[in-house]
Amino acid sequence: MILRTNSHIDPEKLSECQLAIGYYFNNTIVLERALTHTSCKLENNFSNERLEFLGDAILGMVISDYLYKALPECSEGELTKIKSVVVSQTTLAKVSMEAHLKDFLSVGRGLNDRNFLPKSLLANVFEAVVAAIYLDGGLEPAYNFTVKYLKKEVDIVCKDQHEKNYKSILQQYSQKEYGVTPSYRILQQIGPDHGKSFEVSVLIKGIEYGRGWGKSKKEAEQSAAKETLKIIVPDVIHENDNKPCI
Structure with missing residues (x-):
């Protein structure tokens, strides 16, 4: 439940949060x-606003360090793109939900429906908790907490970028070697409207390659682009299959 009080959070809830x-x-x-949102700020300015500020900086440093060490083959631009997704409000709100932080928030009466909390609030409380751990125990536990919840998101972004890149690789290669952009042709589609599957082939200068x-x-x-790359430049596809990101 979400607490709506003008006093400190119940010690039992604090214990449950630490366990979570x-x-x-x-x-x-x-x-x-x-865990105290500004909507129920006490007279002594007791809210998580300043912790959000600190947590944002710590998150950025931790994720930058993690990406730098985990993805040695990625360029600065690639690392920046991955980081921008991982520390985005949407992603932080998602992991905040996974950490069940909304169950322990102290909020004002205007935010009494825990199923419709703004993404910004959920993201901010995650940042605030990162900062709280840092202040209480130092960088190591803050680092471990951050990576615990965001490593999976890093993997998702890397996989997504990798899968989306075969067409780009093929286009660059085809334009350089053949002076044309590959085209794609639908060979067949099967299944009902709500669950169709498609077969596509790649054409380069009218010649069909991978399907x-x-x-x-x-x-x-x-x-189809991946299969084409296997045919015309197998070394490139082998290299990229072994890279954590492209």
């Missing part, structure tokens, strides 16, 4: 502050 996030505070006051299947035209085109 997997970190136990030496000083629970800093956790209480992190691929997918649950959407785009997915089939990516598969």
Whole structure:
């Protein structure tokens, strides 16, 4: 439940929160502050606004460090793109939900429906908790907490970029070597309207190369592009299959 009070959060709720996030505070006051939204701010300015500010900076540093070490083959531009998604409001709101932080928030009466909390609020409380852990235990536990919840999101972004890149690789290669842009032709589509599958082939200068299947035209085109790359530049596709991101 979401607490709507003008007093500190129930100690039992603080204990439940620590169990949920997997970190136990030496000083629970800093956790209480992190979980107190400005909509129920106390007279002594007891809210998580300042912690959000600090947490945003810590998150950026942690994710930058993690990406730099985990993805040695990625360029600065690629790392920046991945980071921008991972630390976005949408992603932070998602992992905040996974950490069940909304169950322990202290909010004002205008925010009494926990099923419709703004993404910004959910993202901010995650940042505030990161900062609270940092202040209470130092960088190491803050780092571990951040990576615990965001590593999966990094993997998702890398996989997504990798899968979306075969068409781009093929286009660049074809334009350089053949002076043309590949085209894609739908060979067949099967299944009901709500669950169609498509078979697509790649044409370069009128010659058909790889074919691929997918649950959407785009997915089939990516598969066909990958198969074409296997045919015309197998070394390139082998290299990229072994890279964590492109």
